[in-house]
Amino acid sequence: MDQIISGGGTPARSGGLLYSGNDWNFQIIRDCYDAIEEIAHGELGLETYTNRVEIITSEQMLDVYTAHGMPVGYKHWSFGKRFIGHENAYRRGLMGLAYEVVINSDPCISYLMEENSATMQALVIAHAAFGHNHFFRNNRLFREWTDPSDILDYLEFARGYIARCEERHGHRAVERVLDAAHALQNQGVNRHSGARKLDLKAEQQRAKERRAYEDSVFNDLWRTLPTEAGDAAGAAEGAHARRLLGLPEENLLYFLEKNAPRLAPWEREIIRIVRMIAQYFYPQPQVKMMNEGCATWVHVYIMRRLHELGRIDDAAYLEVIHSTSNVINQPGFDMGGGASFNPYALGYAMMTDIARICTEPTAEDREWFPDIAGNGDAIGTLRHAWAEYRDESFIQQFLSPKVIRDFRMFRLSDDTAQPYLLVDAIHDEAGYRDIRRSLARVYDPGTFYTEIEIVDVDLLGDRTLKLEHRTRTGQLLQARDARQTLDYLAALWGYGVVLNEVDTQTGAVLATHTAEPAP
């Protein structure tokens, strides 16, 4: 509806300055939004969810941080802990607040701080309400794993449900389950299937077809064949039981929710809530760099266009440049940058570089990126990349020698058997590919998530739950944390728990952690 209004009103307004000076009001925000929307949809062809812009104070921003930007959340002490942490850092001046926070929902909510200048509000709208919004809507991971239209309602439900549980069962009992579920939330996501909705009708249909097929190929003769007897039967039974439980299962919370024998229904529902929310956040770390790169590139493009069109003045544009260059600063490894990449810096550099390759390729680019070099469609190429890649594959595909040179990247080989660190690749012809591969691996979910599965349950004995962590020497679980987490797991499962850390290559057990439920 608003789009129609803005469409009608824009021609009359276009041309002049949107505002001057620092102060903003709601009309200015509306005008800026309309002007930005024209560029974002018209020139960049972004597809966005309906936007909702909320103005908040710095104090409310701290609340927003605590809840990962979610406008509603259930009560738990860990959020209080995060809140106090942010509050302290902010009060002592260690941390500046972000100008905006945006959440992946439909409508897409962007929070703007009231302290921002008019320019910053415009920048933030371009960055969050269009850059991030487009990314949320189009990137494959978000499309596959999250359901943005439901999340706000679901959070509302979760808060209400947990509050009711606290009333009915006492806040200690609820906290016990939440603590345990939070500890396991990284192991509470489906990594492979995504959030596919089950369709009961389709399931029934499939079952019916399967039966019909069995009937059609039925041959009574097979029934008379002797079955294997003895030990094999026991083993088969075990295998059958495991299959019934859906083992092996990597989603520990899902397994507990469905199979833990001692949980009350409300406890299962709480585990489910934690699991659903963890699932919702699952894609975010995997595309953080791209997401920020996309949003930053979009806001730089839009603000530059606004300036070219004479909609903002030079002072405002200088503020944009100043603020952007602060955000995309990447200190060197010895200048406080350490081993971490600033996702804004790397993301923006790569986006800019792709645009450059598309329009002004060098000979090197033609050799490295024959399919996109000089294709003249920078925006289309970027949109394709934003939709189809995640950080790891994006780096693997698009990190160019030029970016590696610009950042002056180098690779250290850290072998604990050696007393020294070896520089084994730098930004030269021989090192580009090595650096690209290693950097992509840093962003590979396979390396930052641990691979832990429930492999067996001792159904005939004491119901001990058996887990396996597939890893290699020198990459074991942090022992104390593992023990405490297993205690939580045992508390939910109700019986003993064993976790073996197994070498992927040799199959040798490297470490074992056990836990028993508290009596």
Added chain:
Amino acid sequence: MDIIDRRPNPHGKNLENRRRVLQRARSAVQTAVRDAVARGKIREVGQGNAISVPADALHEPSLHRVFSEGMREIVLTGNREFSRGDRLQRPPSGGAGQGSGAGQAGEQGGGEDSFRFVLSRDEFLDLFFDDLELPDLLKREISTTENGVPARAGLSNEGAPSHLDLGRTMRRSIARRLGLGRPKPVELQEVEERIAALEALRPASAEELEELEGLRERRGMLRQRLARIPWVDPVDLRFRRYTITPQPATRAVMFCIMDVSGSMTERMKDLAKQFFLLLHVFLERRYKKVEIVFIRHAESAEEVDEDTFFHDPRTGGTIVSSALELMHTIQRERFPSANWNIYVAQASDGDNASSDTTRTATLLRDDILPAVQYYAYIEITGSGAVIRGETDLWRSYRAIADENDHLAIRQVGDRKEIFPVFRDLFSRQRDTAEA
């Protein structure tokens, strides 16, 4: 696009979560609070209290890998001088270039630092004085009732406008208006409109003229009724009525008696002051109505104000009985034991004129103890008055304490003992055990 101004929304969404953190880390926070008090000045208690608790208390465990040995590759930026094949000194742990530092963090659990809180004065004191209680306060609680609290007591026909019960008033008004047949303003309006329409008709038929006549009559009647039957009549008014119900109140008086004689060194005075200050904060915190009387003595006793008591230096010999006498006099005159809960805290180095000790003991046993709820005696050790391991005063007090439960005597030698002794004296368990 919608723009929503959330600024007027309620703030402090996370206060409840914050409270839960405090609750979760209660014991750790409490230890930290008490350490803070032991280190700092008690005067400053409750003003801008930042405390740190070990992160352990609030650790959130998770299953995560740490790198301890083997091979790994790290990509860094900002190369200025390295070329392929350079060998670098392994930096000391935690230095730059050591990856995420996961190896170090691994050994100490989550690798988090201690956690810092800023507590409000109320939170701070609550935690600080948790489970302390002024002993035997319940005993005479009922006997001293005095101030009243307003409580709802039905309705009345008159009262202050702020007490108007709108719901009831309007209900009565509607009922009365219906009963008396007050016309609705809409009806009158309709009639007037019809009249205007008919008057505009020209020429009008006889029927219309007749109708007009009838309507005019009706209009007159409606107007009259509207004027006569008011919207809200004084008889409709109903007010909430409040009566003052007597509320049992505890009145307590605390006598603080301190020896300020020459034998008390500055250090000892300081310890005594610590004790009284603690007591002072505690009383202010727990009880709304506590009178405090400060008595200091050397050769003679005098009642002083708080500031003089804590800060004015004085020297001289020691006659303890002078203070007890003064206390007894003040108590009889101003705080009759029938109406007051009486507590006494005395601090001394145990030094007393030897001739006075007997008199002191008699005074204490016969006159004071029967009148008071609780008498706490703190002896600051380290004085020269010790004979055969204990001071004269201590010995005579102990004899009395053996017979009287409500005389408690403790020795304090060091600043950090103050709080344990204080807790010991006022811990709630003592009461519940008796009850």
